Amino acid sequence: MFCPECGEEIGENHKFCGSCGHKLVEDEHQLTVSTKVDEEANRLNQDKYSPKSSSSNWNWPAFLFGPFWYLYKGMVKKAVLIFIIGSVTAYVIPGIGALAVWLYCGFKGNDDLEKHLAKKYN
DSSP, rough: OTTTTTTTBOOTTTTOOOOOOOOOOOOHHHHHHHHHHHHHHHHHHHHHHHOOGGGGGOHHHHHHHHHHHHHTTOOOOHHHHHHHHHHHHHHHHHTTTHHHHHHHHHHHHHHHHHHHHHHHHH
């Protein structure tokens, strides 16, 4: 099933879209109709609704701002953990250690946010 607001693929039992936060339809009849419409849109508009390549998992704001991006998105525990690990690795391996943590934020930011939203709204 796809979000009617942003077009991201979502699970059948989700109440909110993990990408844009749009509240999904709860009525079973509307959900069935919505699913059929989404499937038809997917068939007609493959570019917009096709699964994204692995390069789309990169998150520039998370990479540029690191743990501060996690704080902004409400993931306080993860932000503190990343900040501590970043500080330690920057001390142990100057230059490269901190870069590794920021790269982690860039690669895993979207996945972490999706898990955070799923936990928050499901």
